[in-house]
Amino acid sequence: MKIAVTGKGGVGKTTIVALMARVLRDAGNKVLVIDADPDMNLATLLDIPDKERITPIVELRNLIAERTGTDVGQPAPFFTMNPRVDDIPEKYCVEHEGIKLLVMGTISMGGGGCACPENAFLKSLLSHLMVAREEWVILDMEAGIEHMGRGTAIGVDTMVVIVEPSFTSIETAHRINKLAGDIGIKSLKVIGNRIRNEDEKNFLYENIKDLSLLGFIDYSEEIEKINLKKTSAFNLSGKPINQINELLKSI
Numbered sequence: 374m375k376i377a378v379t380g381k382g383g384v385g386k387t388t389i390v391a392l393m394a395r396v397l398r399d400a401g402n403k404v405l406v407i408d409a410d411p412d413m414n415l416a417t418l419l420d421i422p423d424k425e426r427i428t429p430i431v432e433l434r435n436l437i438a439e440r441t442g443t444d445v446g447q448p449a450p451f452f453t454m455n456p457r458v459d460d461i462p463e464k465y466c467v468e469h470e471g472i473k474l475l476v477m478g479t480i481s482m483g484g485g486g487c488a489c490p491e492n493a494f495l496k497s498l499l500s501h502l503m504v505a506r507e508e509w510v511i512l513d514m515e516a517g518i519e520h521m522g523r524g525t526a527i528g529v530d531t532m533v534v535i536v537e538p539s540f541t542s543i544e545t546a547h548r549i550n551k552l553a554g555d556i557g558i559k560s561l562k563v564i565g566n567r568i569r570n571e572d573e574k575n576f577l578y579e580n581i582k583d584l585s586l587l588g589f590i591d592y593s594e595e596i597e598k599i600n601l602k603k604t605s606a607f608n609l610s611g612k613p614i615n616q617i618n619e620l621l622k623s624i
């Protein structure tokens with residue numbers, strides 16, 4: 374399965390991607406997670422040691438220039454739109470606790486569809502990862518999916534939009550749904566996160582309207598402790614893990 378996780382800022386995307394990766398790995402799956410958010414927090418939540426040594430793909434300037442037929446630092450009026458990328462995942466991913474991580478880096482994702490070699494390279498790489506890889510691939514994205522190309526959208530089995538019990542996060546979900554339809558995403562499902570009671574569930578039911586709801590993850594002090602570095606995504610047990618497991622089964 375190839376999943377792209379998105380949603381308004383701060384709704385819990387990176388936390389949920391890390392927990393999904395851990396749950397899938399526990400079940401014996403091969404998992405590759407891709408950090409495509411300019412903030413690049415996934416390595417932290419996956420406890421990757423020496424994470425400052427990870428080079429975001431977009432910073433591989435010589436390689437990108439070579440593959441796109443351009444010169445580093447020079448204007449690039451012409452460049453290859455489909456550079457070779459198939460060797461990149463194995464060469465540049467880091468593996469920890471049986472989970473592979475690839476960090477894309479900031480520039481292109483925030484580039485407003487910039488027609489530059491870096492963008493062409495990242496788009497080709499994302500398409501390759503989504504179409505050609507055999508394992509579970511989970512993509513941690515920002516809410517602005519405008520930068521996702523059709524080539525990547527084709528490979529995505531389900532786009533998962535995280536919402537919290539707030540009107541604005543639901544507005545974002547509806548906006549993402551429209552954009553997702555425009556680029557050809559086949560399936561979009563919503564997860565309600567940080568739920569404290571039945572009222573909050575009902576609020577989500579009422580407002581997500583025609584969007585498809587995958588299920589809920591309760592507010593959990595244990596989950597919160599992951600970000601406080603008082604526990605790890607790998608040590609969590611009990612209800613949050615069971616809920617993530619159930620959600621993954623129904624994706």
Ligand SMILES: Nc1ncnc2c1ncn2[C@@H]1O[C@H](COP(=O)(O)OP(=O)(O)OP(=O)(O)O)[C@@H](O)[C@H]1O
Pocket residue numbers: 381382383384385386387388389410412414566567568590591592593594596597598599600601
């Ligand atoms: N179910 C939950 N229960 C309690 N706290 C949660 C839950 N889910 C996420 N959080 C907390 O919410 C905060 C934001 O989570 P996270 O960084 O994963 O969000 P994000 O959507 O990736 O944010 P950004 O948009 O900045 O990338 C973190 O402190 C995290 O611990």
Ligand SMILES: [Mg+2]
Pocket residue numbers: 386387388410412414
């Ligand atoms: Mg995040």
